Amino acid sequence: MIEQVAEPLQQSGFAKVVLELEVNNHPGVMSHICNLFARRAFNVEGILCMPLSDPRRSRIWLLVFEDQRLEQMVLQVEKLVDVLSVRRHGAEHEVFERLEKFFY
Amino acid sequence: MIQMTGAELILRLLERQGIRTVAGIPGGAILPLYDALSNSKLIRHVLARHEQGAGFIAQGMARVSGRPEVCFASSGPGATNLVTAIADAHLDSIPMVAITGQVPLSMIGTDAFQEADIYGMTVPVTKHNFLVRSAAELLEVIPDAFRLAMSGRPGPVLIDIPKDVQTQVVSFDAFPLPAIPDAAPASDPDAIEEAARLINAAERPVLYVGGGVIHSGAAQQIVMLAERAGLPTTMTLMALGVMPIDHPLSLGMLGMHGARYTNFILEESDLLICVGARFDDRAIGKAAQFCPRAKIVHIDIDPSELHKIRNAHVAINGDVGVVLDALLPRVNIRLRKRWLSHVGSLKSRFPLHMPRLEDPRSPYGLVQAVACAVSDEAVVTTDVGQHQMWVAQAYPFRRPRQWLTSGGFGTMGFGLPVAVGAALAAPARTVICFTGDGSFKMNIQELATLAEEGLNVKIVLMNNNSLGLVYQQQSLFYGKRVFASKYQGAPDFLKIAGGFGIDGVDLDTARNPRAALAQALNAPGPCLIHASIDREEFVYPMVPPGGANTEMIGG
Ligand SMILES: Cc1ncc(C[n+]2csc(CCOP(=O)(O)OP(=O)(O)O)c2C)c(N)n1
Ligand SMILES: [Mg+2]
Numbered sequence: 001m002i003e004q005v006a007e008p009l010q011q012s013g014f015a016k017v018v019l020e021l022e023v024n025n026h027p028g029v030m031s032h033i034c035n036l037f038a039r040r041a042f043n044v045e046g047i048l049c050m051p052l053s054d055p056r057r058s059r060i061w062l063l064v065f066e067d068q069r070l071e072q073m074v075l076q077v078e079k080l081v082d083v084l085s086v087r088r089h090g091a092e093h094e095v096f097e098r099l100e101k102f103f104y
Numbered sequence: 105m106i107q108m109t110g111a112e113l114i115l116r117l118l119e120r121q122g123i124r125t126v127a128g129i130p131g132g133a134i135l136p137l138y139d140a141l142s143n144s145k146l147i148r149h150v151l152a153r154h155e156q157g158a159g160f161i162a163q164g165m166a167r168v169s170g171r172p173e174v175c176f177a178s179s180g181p182g183a184t185n186l187v188t189a190i191a192d193a194h195l196d197s198i199p200m201v202a203i204t205g206q207v208p209l210s211m212i213g214t215d216a217f218q219e220a221d222i223y224g225m226t227v228p229v230t231k232h233n234f235l236v237r238s239a240a241e242l243l244e245v246i247p248d249a250f251r252l253a254m255s256g257r258p259g260p261v262l263i264d265i266p267k268d269v270q271t272q273v274v275s276f277d278a279f280p281l282p283a284i285p286d287a288a289p290a291s292d293p294d295a296i297e298e299a300a301r302l303i304n305a306a307e308r309p310v311l312y313v314g315g316g317v318i319h320s321g322a323a324q325q326i327v328m329l330a331e332r333a334g335l336p337t338t339m340t341l342m343a344l345g346v347m348p349i350d351h352p353l354s355l356g357m358l359g360m361h362g363a364r365y366t367n368f369i370l371e372e373s374d375l376l377i378c379v380g381a382r383f384d385d386r387a388i389g390k391a392a393q394f395c396p397r398a399k400i401v402h403i404d405i406d407p408s409e410l411h412k413i414r415n416a417h418v419a420i421n422g423d424v425g426v427v428l429d430a431l432l433p434r435v436n437i438r439l440r441k442r443w444l445s446h447v448g449s450l451k452s453r454f455p456l457h458m459p460r461l462e463d464p465r466s467p468y469g470l471v472q473a474v475a476c477a478v479s480d481e482a483v484v485t486t487d488v489g490q491h492q493m494w495v496a497q498a499y500p501f502r503r504p505r506q507w508l509t510s511g512g513f514g515t516m517g518f519g520l521p522v523a524v525g526a527a528l529a530a531p532a533r534t535v536i537c538f539t540g541d542g543s544f545k546m547n548i549q550e551l552a553t554l555a556e557e558g559l560n561v562k563i564v565l566m567n568n569n570s571l572g573l574v575y576q577q578q579s580l581f582y583g584k585r586v587f588a589s590k591y592q593g594a595p596d597f598l599k600i601a602g603g604f605g606i607d608g609v610d611l612d613t614a615r616n617p618r619a620a621l622a623q624a625l626n627a628p629g630p631c632l633i634h635a636s637i638d639r640e641e642f643v644y645p646m647v648p649p650g651g652a653n654t655e656m657i658g659g
Contacts, residue, residue: 027235028223028227028233028234028235031224031227032227035227035228039228071411072408072411072412075407075408076408078407078408079406079408080232081231081232081252
């Protein structure tokens with residue numbers, strides 16, 4: 001899903017961050033979000049999306065590196081019309097940790 | 105209960121939004137909408153000759169009026185032809201709503217005839233975009249598109265509408281209200297207080313204003329702030345006209361082709377007050393070396409611009425007009441004799457050199473002669489290249505929205521269709537389009553639209569028979585290895601204009617070029633004014649690409 005369109009910054013060595021997005025649930029939303037990360041060559045390490053109990057809304061979890069561009073990245077995500085809120089969590093957040101057992 | 109087709113509904117909603125002119129080109133997937141348009145008593149259609157022209161005509165109307173304007177295109181190639189004009193609007197924050205036809209819903213994704221994923225393609229170049237899936241959705245999507253285009257930092261919005269959505273019948277109780285802009289974010293009063301404190305404490309402040317001031321309608325507040333606090337004021341390419349160029353506090357344009365004194369004054373400043381500007385690389389040169397000793401106050405409606413390129417000591421998110429209103433009474437009246445007299449001496453030691461200003465056949469002389477022949481009420485558009493920079497440097501801009509240029513995207517082909525749009529939006533004004541021979545050929549087909557509409561557009565063609573700015577770069581920075589920048593053939597532009605039914609004047613052969621120019625500019629209707637320019641005329645001074653603003657060459 002995420003193509004590299006520019007030389008990505010060296011990201012290993014940076015701490016990981018979990019972003020929790022609440023978004024409108026329609027077919028274009030993922031493409032707006034993924035496009036934003038892709039064209040800035042900001043790698044998304046993990047992504048998870050599920051509808052909420054209100055079916056017009058979804059929650060997206062993104063696992064990203066906390067490099068110096070993250071601040072700007074979050075501001076850009078907040079500008080997307082279909083993104084209703086963005087919250088930051090540390091890497092200790094368990095959503096991706098629990099998911100790992102489906103992968104290994 | 106109201107009942108109508110999707111196409112009729114779009115038209116009614118556009119009418120209710122106050123749209124009176126739409127530029128576009130029809131095709132299969134948008135024919136239901138054109139059929140409805142043919143019955144509109146309020147909206148006039150201007151038939152462009154290329155969809156990029158239609159997009160730029162809408163931009164021209166929007167740049168003059170300050171409100172979102174509309175263009176139409178069909179699916180596939182019609183829609184992709186719009187993309188450049190949309191991307192251009194995106195980078196210069198121009199409000200616009202582009203409506204494209206799409207293949208019927210059931211055929212999307214089948215590689216149907218003239219199917220293109222214009223929704224996917226325009227994600228990165230629009231503020232927002234929609235693919236409409238039912239006629240009922242239009243009741244929300246159309247007002248939303250206008251609201252988004254004009255709220256906060258303006259920008260283009262695209263609505264892709266499948267053909268069967270246009271023909272679908274929809275019933276509803278009442279029309280939605282026309283869109284109005286969202287309220288601006290409330291600004292932090294402590295930050296405004298702190299900004300005032302920095303301005304009052306500064307010894308060598310400079311006010312640096314950008315296109316956001318024009319979008320916000322805050323030019324008057326900028327002049328008041330500058331006068332009150334004694335702030336020398338520089339403008340970006342997008343902001344020319346915010347402060348009259350002959351105002352004693354004006355430093356003109358900064359950056360790559362700014363005057364030496366302007367960039368030197370910025371270098372010495374101890375406080376930079378950036379209002380509605382975004383530290384673009386063409387304006388600030390090497391970011392780390394721009395205003396190295398200055399604290400920064402940054403005011404912008406878009407929070408993602410704050411701290412983006414340079415960290416601000418005080419960052420204020422808000423509509424610049426509203427913030428300036430709050431800031432003004434907190435700022436002390438200062439004469440700043442010492443700083444302003446130093447500014448004055450730098451100005452006289454390192455002025456902008458405009459050689460042969462008295463010769464209307466020279467680049468600067470021609471720009472000046474045009475300005476002398478018309479009033480400040482005229483609107484000026486340009487294309488992209490050397491001619492654009494000569495106009496930016498030499499034309500005496502004195503009011504906002506007098507100057508329409510492709511700043512962020514630098515799109516050749518911008519000038520003529522934007523001039524057509526400007527003339528449609530402001531029929532009482534003379535519109536002057538300064539163009540180059542390379543750019544002119546990129547949307548020359550819009551001469552047909554211009555002739556048909558009989559608009560008051562005067563095209564001033566600065567013909568060096570080359571891609572002059574490229575030729576200049578190769579001459580200066582690529583060891584004079586001139587390649588693909590000089591034309592072999594030389595089309596007869598006056599004949600071409602004549603073929604489209606547009607009169608021309610050749611300044612090369614005119615016995616009195618100044619008089620011929622004034623006469624052409626003041627006769628009603630369209631006209632092409634042709635002037636040959638020596639290819640060896642370069643734009644100076646110039647900051648070499650990647651250099652710091654103080655490392656200018658020439659001039
Ligand atoms: C659509 C597009 N293609 C290419 C360029 C790169 N470019 C910038 S200026 C320029 C030359 C412009 O030539 P002309 O319009 O004749 O203006 P001049 O510099 O000669 O005054 C070119 C090719 C551009 N800005 N836009
Ligand atoms: Mg040229």
